[in-house]
Amino acid sequence: MKKKYNSEEEEVQYNCEEDEGQFTGNMLEQPKRNCLNNLKPKSKKSKLNSEEEDDECRFTGEPIPVVEAKQQWPHRYLSKGKWAIRPAYAKGWESDEIMQACRHYNEALIDGVTVRLLDDVYIQAEEGTPDYITKIVELFETVDKEQYITAQWFYRAEDTVIKVHAELIDNRRVFFSDVKNDNPLGCIVRKVNIAANPSNVGVDKSHELFCDLSYKLPYLTFANLVPDGQNQGGGSDTSSTISSDHSSDEATADVTSNGVAETMQEVVEPKNEMRLLDLYSGCGAMSTGLCLGASLSGIKLVNKWAVDMNQDACESLRKNHPETEVRNEKADDFLALLKEWERLCNDLLLSAASPSPEVACSEEEDIDDDSPLSPGEFEVETLLDICFGDPNYVRKRGLYFKVRWKGYGPEEDTWEPIDGLSGSEDRIKEFVARGYKAKFLPLPGDADFICGGPPCQGVSGFNRFRDKMDPLKDSKNHQLVVFMDIVDFLRPKYVLMENVVDLMKFAGGFLGRYAVGRLVGMNFQTRMGIMAAGSYGLPQFRLRVFLWGAHISKKLPQYPLPTHEVVTRGGIPNEFEAVYVSHEKKSCPSLAKALSLEDAISDLPSVTNYEEQDERPYEGSPVSEFQQYIRLKREDMISFNGSAEVALDCALYDHRPLQLNKDDYQRVCQIPKKKGANFRNLPGVLVDSKNKVYLDPSMERVFLPSKKPLVPDYALKFVRGTSSKPFGRLWWDETVSTVVTRAEPHNQTLLHPEQDRVLTIRENARLQGFLDCYKLYGSVKERYIQVGNAVAIPVATALGYAFGLACQGLADDKPVTTLPFKFPSCLARKEE
Numbered sequence: 001m002k003k004k005y006n007s008e009e010e011e012v013q014y015n016c017e018e019d020e021g022q023f024t025g026n027m028l029e030q031p032k033r034n035c036l037n038n039l040k041p042k043s044k045k046s047k048l049n050s051e052e053e054d055d056e057c058r059f060t061g062e063p064i065p066v067v068e069a070k071q072q073w074p075h076r077y078l079s080k081g082k083w084a085i086r087p088a089y090a091k092g093w094e095s096d097e098i099m100q101a102c103r104h105y106n107e108a109l110i111d112g113v114t115v116r117l118l119d120d121v122y123i124q125a126e127e128g129t130p131d132y133i134t135k136i137v138e139l140f141e142t143v144d145k146e147q148y149i150t151a152q153w154f155y156r157a158e159d160t161v162i163k164v165h166a167e168l169i170d171n172r173r174v175f176f177s178d179v180k181n182d183n184p185l186g187c188i189v190r191k192v193n194i195a196a197n198p199s200n201v202g203v204d205k206s207h208e209l210f211c212d213l214s215y216k217l218p219y220l221t222f223a224n225l226v227p228d229g230q231n232q233g234g235g236s237d238t239s240s241t242i243s244s245d246h247s248s249d250e251a252t253a254d255v256t257s258n259g260v261a262e263t264m265q266e267v268v269e270p271k272n273e274m275r276l277l278d279l280y281s282g283c284g285a286m287s288t289g290l291c292l293g294a295s296l297s298g299i300k301l302v303n304k305w306a307v308d309m310n311q312d313a314c315e316s317l318r319k320n321h322p323e324t325e326v327r328n329e330k331a332d333d334f335l336a337l338l339k340e341w342e343r344l345c346n347d348l349l350l351s352a353a354s355p356s357p358e359v360a361c362s363e364e365e366d367i368d369d370d371s372p373l374s375p376g377e378f379e380v381e382t383l384l385d386i387c388f389g390d391p392n393y394v395r396k397r398g399l400y401f402k403v404r405w406k407g408y409g410p411e412e413d414t415w416e417p418i419d420g421l422s423g424s425e426d427r428i429k430e431f432v433a434r435g436y437k438a439k440f441l442p443l444p445g446d447a448d449f450i451c452g453g454p455p456c457q458g459v460s461g462f463n464r465f466r467d468k469m470d471p472l473k474d475s476k477n478h479q480l481v482v483f484m485d486i487v488d489f490l491r492p493k494y495v496l497m498e499n500v501v502d503l504m505k506f507a508g509g510f511l512g513r514y515a516v517g518r519l520v521g522m523n524f525q526t527r528m529g530i531m532a533a534g535s536y537g538l539p540q541f542r543l544r545v546f547l548w549g550a551h552i553s554k555k556l557p558q559y560p561l562p563t564h565e566v567v568t569r570g571g572i573p574n575e576f577e578a579v580y581v582s583h584e585k586k587s588c589p590s591l592a593k594a595l596s597l598e599d600a601i602s603d604l605p606s607v608t609n610y611e612e613q614d615e616r617p618y619e620g621s622p623v624s625e626f627q628q629y630i631r632l633k634r635e636d637m638i639s640f641n642g643s644a645e646v647a648l649d650c651a652l653y654d655h656r657p658l659q660l661n662k663d664d665y666q667r668v669c670q671i672p673k674k675k676g677a678n679f680r681n682l683p684g685v686l687v688d689s690k691n692k693v694y695l696d697p698s699m700e701r702v703f704l705p706s707k708k709p710l711v712p713d714y715a716l717k718f719v720r721g722t723s724s725k726p727f728g729r730l731w732w733d734e735t736v737s738t739v740v741t742r743a744e745p746h747n748q749t750l751l752h753p754e755q756d757r758v759l760t761i762r763e764n765a766r767l768q769g770f771l772d773c774y775k776l777y778g779s780v781k782e783r784y785i786q787v788g789n790a791v792a793i794p795v796a797t798a799l800g801y802a803f804g805l806a807c808q809g810l811a812d813d814k815p816v817t818t819l820p821f822k823f824p825s826c827l828a829r830k831e832e
């Protein structure tokens with residue numbers, strides 16, 4: 001099958017194969033090594049039974065007994081003709097037809113050197129291109145007496161999704177694929193020594209190359225090599241393994257009898273608690289969902305630390321998650337602080353000369369210096385907090401402690417630089433000991449799991465000043481680097497990064513490729529998936545890309561398959577179609593009906609544009625299953641820990657809209673209450689045959705009492721007059737496009753179906769899957785931002801479940817898994 005795709009810069013034709021019947025697209029990263037008939041063999045002759053030894057290649061030794069060969073490669077003996085249709089069990093082939101053989105061999109002679117089945121070799125590439133690398137998985141003679149090998153390819157980093165960021169990867173590192181094709185024996189250049197090397201072990205110099213991960217196109221997966229015999233999908237020829245020239249120092253990998261590096265995958269006992277760090281946490285939707293989902297799988301994942309520079313978002317997270325150390329600071333400062341913290345812990349507690357943390361902690365009581373203070377001198381009572389940055393806004397960045405002064409109250413607390421605290425070394429030591437014990441900040445290895453959505457505003461379609469040449473130089477994308485630097489420093493076992501799909505669209509996916517390159521460069525396994533929120537039980541499309549990372553000692557988590565029917569609306573760059581998380585085309589899973597706006601919000605009481613209450617009673621009962629569960633009280637939820645400060649009663653929070661100004665309110669009042677209504681329904685607006693709006697020349701323009709036009713110019717000009725979004729009304733049976741951070745109706749469809757206002761904060765929160773008990777803090781605008789920024793809760797819950805399965809070793813090697821529950825009913829505590 002051939003398929004064409006367009007990326008922003010290029011249009012490439014590529015071959016498409018189906019892996020496990022799962023995917024409809026294939027990737028640019030497929031190396032163009034369709035050697036079959038394309039590659040010109042070197043000047044070497046490929047000759048049968050030749051006596052010439054040098055500059056020549058031929059099979060040697062006895063052929064494999066036919067019965068054995070037919071058993072091992074049945075697809076080669078289907079027809080007497082040159083070609084046969086590829087049978088379903090023969091996977092990993094680029095072609096639909098399979099060349100037929102009359103016999104198979106175990107070895108061949110290449111320029112006087114013997115190469116054997118499962119040896120790795122270089123294959124001649126086009127001029128100017130480095131030779132390709134492959135494993136020989138078959139040596140066979142065709143029915144018309146030609147000598148062929150079947151090549152199963154290794155990819156260099158530049159052949160994978162990492163592509164332009166190959167410099168992040170050791171240039172001796174290659175990735176084993178399951179892509180195979182046939183090539184004339186004469187294409188072989190020479191044998192190559194590839195170490196099956198676990199990433200955390202130094203590579204023996206005698207190996208030119210090393211390979212520790214496989215690379216598969218579905219979900220762009222870099223994963224541990226699957227030991228022979230454990231491959232998915234069966235078929236007699238599906239498995240091939242990395243060869244076995246192991247040096248003795250490859251200590252941490254177990255080598256199976258057939259030479260496969262089998263890394264030990266640790267499994268977490270369900271009772272163990274795992275610690276999550278939520279970076280760029282916003283109000284905590286992503287970590288909330290992940291912890292809920294993990295709990296559904298039997299894993300206790302605790303949202304231990306969260307970092308966000310937005311104060312209100314931090315407040316929301318803190319109030320809903322009292323168990324979390326919420327750090328209201330910039331991620332860059334957080335990273336600098338982590339480094340300082342590690343240094344302090346090492347110097348003050350962990351070095352041979354320092355007391356144990358317990359002793360240092362108890363020293364607090366002993367610090368009691370009663371000598372009188374001279375005038376102007378103050379005494380430190382205790383240290384309360386630590387930060388890196390410029391907390392006093394004096395343009396002096398550094399490490400600071402928050403000080404409670406002896407004889408003064410909290411209102412007199414100040415931030416003091418560490419070098420201004422000479423004489424308080426004991427207080428510092430006591431603070432560090434206390435923080436170390438309580439894991440106030442994570443040290444390398446402390447965070448089991450890091451999740452986060454680093455903002456990359458430099459890729460947004462709204463941003464006209466995007467740097468396409470080097471998006472990483474754009475400071476608006478710098479947080480992607482910071483996120484990866486934090487991962488690099490803390491070395492968690494699992495990583496999950498979320499982002500807008502533009503990350504994969506902008507500049508040919510430059511930033512997405514960078515993210516994968518960084519993780520693989522740090523020796524993580526990775527896989528990428530694009531998920532639509534609506535497919536997991538919400539009336540909202542919302543596409544987001546998620547990138548998993550897992551340490552090589554762990555199982556790489558899967559992507560949870562949709563539970564609900566939702567037709568996605570484009571938005572996935574063709575090149576990345578293969579990472580869209582969806583059921584196989586052929587399979588017919590029983591998906592629940594897509595939810596509608598009515599299912600989500602029809603029970604909420606009417607409020608006007610001028611509603612100002614942050615808390616009010618519900619008034620009516622829930623009328624859909626979604627409404628019933630989204631109203632769950634905390635104590636009725638799974639994994640309720642009883643300590644949240646909010647929402648233990650039955651109040652309805654945040655059900656108030658962004659107040660429209662008088663003009664907009666008057667416009668909104670004139671938008672009919674019917675499906676599809678928008679500014680085009682206002683008097684004086686006409687639409688031409690090309691769906692473009694214009695003002696009716698036969699009537700006078702209508703003005704509001706403020707003298708502003710009823711139909712504003714910006715609405716007429718939006719998307720060159722072709723958009724029907726300005727002042728658009730949602731309708732009850734609809735799925736909302738994407739909940740956004742600004743509740744302005746000027747260029748978006750977000751009016752309530754029957755009330756003259758935009759959707760309230762709570763209505764938006766429901767569309768994102770927040771339970772009603774998740775109360776938000778900050779101004780109305782800030783609360784909309786928190787909700788609009790959030791990872792949809794059911795998506796995070798589904799991913800959390802997949803994470804839990806992987807931790808317990810319950811995930812298989814398939815990139816996707818099926819969820820045994822549906823949102824939001826899964827969140828209800830089951831009666832014991």
Ligand SMILES: C[S@@+](CC[C@H](N)C(=O)[O-])C[C@H]1O[C@@H](n2cnc3c(N)ncnc32)[C@H](O)[C@@H]1O
Nearest residue numbers: 280281282284285286309310330331789790791
């Ligand atoms: C997309 S939102 C994250 C939403 C969050 N994952 C959730 O599910 O609720 C991005 C967040 O990054 C925060 N942010 C932006 N730049 C930051 C920085 N330099 N350091 C820390 N936080 C930052 C913003 O305040 C915002 O809350």
